[in-house]
Amino acid sequence: MKELLGRRIPVYAAAALIGIVVFAAGVAIWKFDVVYDYHVSLPDPGNGSSTTPFVYGSWPALDNVDFYHQVFSGLIAQKATFISADLSTMQLQYYVNGSLAEQFAILSKGRPGSWWETPAGLYKVESKIPSDFSGFAHVYSPWALDFQGNFLIHGWPYYPNGTPVASTYSGGCIRLSTDNAKTLYDMVAVGTPVLVSSANFEADTFTEQVQGPPVSATSYLAADLKSNFVFAEKNPNEQVPVASLTKLMTALVAVEYVNIEKTITITPDMIVKTSIPRLKVGESYSLYDLLQPLLKESSNESAVAISRFLGTSYFVSLMNKTAQSIGMADTHFVDPSGSDWGNVSTAHDLYLLAQYLYDNRSFILMMTTNKNDPNAYGPGAFAGKLQNFNVFAGNPDFVGGKVGINGGASDTIMSVFEEPFPIAMEIAASSVPGLASSTASSTASSTASSTAVRPFAIIILGSSNYTSDAESFLNWINATYRQGAPENAPAP
Numbered sequence: 001m002k003e004l005l006g007r008r009i010p011v012y013a014a015a016a017l018i019g020i021v022v023f024a025a026g027v028a029i030w031k032f033d034v035v036y037d038y039h040v041s042l043p044d045p046g047n048g049s050s051t052t053p054f055v056y057g058s059w060p061a062l063d064n065v066d067f068y069h070q071v072f073s074g075l076i077a078q079k080a081t082f083i084s085a086d087l088s089t090m091q092l093q094y095y096v097n098g099s100l101a102e103q104f105a106i107l108s109k110g111r112p113g114s115w116w117e118t119p120a121g122l123y124k125v126e127s128k129i130p131s132d133f134s135g136f137a138h139v140y141s142p143w144a145l146d147f148q149g150n151f152l153i154h155g156w157p158y159y160p161n162g163t164p165v166a167s168t169y170s171g172g173c174i175r176l177s178t179d180n181a182k183t184l185y186d187m188v189a190v191g192t193p194v195l196v197s198s199a200n201f202e203a204d205t206f207t208e209q210v211q212g213p214p215v216s217a218t219s220y221l222a223a224d225l226k227s228n229f230v231f232a233e234k235n236p237n238e239q240v241p242v243a244s245l246t247k248l249m250t251a252l253v254a255v256e257y258v259n260i261e262k263t264i265t266i267t268p269d270m271i272v273k274t275s276i277p278r279l280k281v282g283e284s285y286s287l288y289d290l291l292q293p294l295l296k297e298s299s300n301e302s303a304v305a306i307s308r309f310l311g312t313s314y315f316v317s318l319m320n321k322t323a324q325s326i327g328m329a330d331t332h333f334v335d336p337s338g339s340d341w342g343n344v345s346t347a348h349d350l351y352l353l354a355q356y357l358y359d360n361r362s363f364i365l366m367m368t369t370n371k372n373d374p375n376a377y378g379p380g381a382f383a384g385k386l387q388n389f390n391v392f393a394g395n396p397d398f399v400g401g402k403v404g405i406n407g408g409a410s411d412t413i414m415s416v417f418e419e420p421f422p423i424a425m426e427i428a429a430s431s432v433p434g435l436a437s438s439t440a441s442s443t444a445s446s447t448a449s450s451t452a453v454r455p456f457a458i459i460i461l462g463s464s465n466y467t468s469d470a471e472s473f474l475n476w477i478n479a480t481y482r483q484g485a486p487e488n489a490p491a492p
Contacts, residue, residue: 068197071122075195082193083125083184085153085174092153092176094184102183107156108175120360123147123194128185135261139165141173143181147194148256155181198360217469218462221347222477225355225416225455231477236348239330240461243404244298245345245412246319246338248353251291251364253318254306260287264309272337274300275389278382289381295368295402296388303337312336323349326356338404347459354416354457358399365400365416369393391415391467392474399455403466413466415458419478420451 075082079098086092090106125145132144132152141154155178157165176184219235263284271281278293279285279301290306293299307315312335319333328349334342345353357365370393392398392415401415456477463469 072195075193080193082195083153083188084195085197087174087196087198092174092184094187102187104176104180104184106174107177120197121148123151123196125188125190125192125194128188128190142178143185145185145188153181153184153194155179217460219347220458220460220473221351222456222458222473223351225358225457231456233347236351237330237346238461239344239346241341241406241410242338242343242345242350242412242461243406243410244338245350245402245404245414246333246336246343247294247298247303248357248364248402248414249319249323249333250303250306250336251295251367252357252361253315253322254287254291255361255364256322257318258287258306258309262287262309264290264305266305267308270301270305270308272300272304276387277301279305285381291367292380292382293386295364296386296390298389298403300337300339307336323353327352341406347461350414350459351457354401354414354459358416358455358457362399368400368402369398391470392417411463411466412461413459413463413470415470415474416455417458417474418453418455420453
């Protein structure tokens with residue numbers, strides 16, 4: 001069977017990245033508020049080595065059990081002072097000089113798949129706010145530690161009249177009891193690292209039988225987003241222009257670096273050539289409003305407006321840093337809309353992006369569908385006014401995705417689905433936590449027939465007809481696997 005080698009976290013990457021985290025967290029952060037110009041060489045099995053800057057923020061690597069424990073153990077060994085928030089066990093721990101000083105129960109977190117789901121990462125306390133007020137939710141959050149854009153650690157929120165919010169209320173932050181939040185607030189200094197993990201570290205033992213698809217695009221990849229098993233691939237590492245698939249990264253950077261409560265006022269230089277003009281000079285739109293035409297109608301105007309909030313050059317640099325942190329080593333962005341042919345990637349790298357969005361930011365994918373968005377801020381300025389250019393927008397199994405048009409034989413598409421498969425599960429009697437494999441890890445194993453809903457991504461690049469190619473690919477997978485007769489599938 002074929003697998004995506006190193007798709008989650010390769011050993012070489014874990015070994016290199018642990019050096020970054022231990023050095024940066026154990027030395028520099030207690031002397032400076034920011035780590036400047038810190039670089040590390042990440043070995044690449046195909047290209048020898050590449051260099052990427054270390055930045056605080058989202059690190060999907062930390063959802064791998066082995067890498068997480070290396071980072072955690074490294075911080076302890078370096079006698080670091082840091083916060084560890086485990087969103088699986090719902091425990092927050094505060095370590096001082098490598099020793100556990102306090103441990104608190106996490107009472108609430110962002111709902112998985114929501115706007116407020118906190119991704120795994122190594123963050124730091126950016127500021128301390130005795131009582132943080134949310135203009136959207138109209139609540140105060142006591143003893144707030146701001147550690148990443150929309151995300152804070154705080155006590156029990158309350159309304160302006162002093163009434164506590166209901167226990168079911170969640171704006172997505174890490175909530176402690178107010179007393180515990182005050183205790184932590186008094187102990188923690190600005191700049192303290194915040195290590196966040198959300199994985200349950202259970203091994204995924206699902207396996208499939210490999211087959212080949214009838215797709216003729218120059219480059220493609222289809223794989224299971226949980227087990228990393230490859231259904232089919234062709235030139236997955238070929239770097240090509242990706243057009244408006246770029247906007248998925250634009251949306252990701254926007255929600256991770258721009259507070260969702262911010263509004264953006266449209267200026268004349270934001271009005272650029274786009275599919276369907278929607279924005280009006282002088283009007284103000286929330287980030288949520290702008291994401292709708294960005295992802296549904298592939299609005300270049302929205303991409304420019306969103307990027308100008310932070311400054312276009314800085315925003316694009318964040319796009320490239322985020323790509324590197326996800327593992328997209330062969331990806332480079334030059335603008336937020338994908339209009340420039342300098343926005344390039346590979347089917348393999350786009351698979352990693354699809355995997356990250358599915359695991360940590362699934363609401364971005366959902367916004368590309370025709371499904372209702374259960375956000376807390378109402379329907380938005382463009383409700384009922386937008387078209388949806390995504391091929392599978394009305395397909396109930398479609399989780400989300402994007403199309404990109406370069407013209408000629410260079411069009412692109414990424415689509416994520418969840419569909420039931422009649423499969424055989426190899427259940428290992430013993431396994432290494434966190435390591436998914438297509439073979440049993442123990443000689444003692446059993447096989448049981450089952451039907452499971454599996455998430456998978458189809459990425460097609462260099463296509464002269466992405467609609468036809470994508471539909472053919474999806475139909476082939478359905479006919480092959482959902483009918484339970486993979487042995488009769490056509491040869492690749």
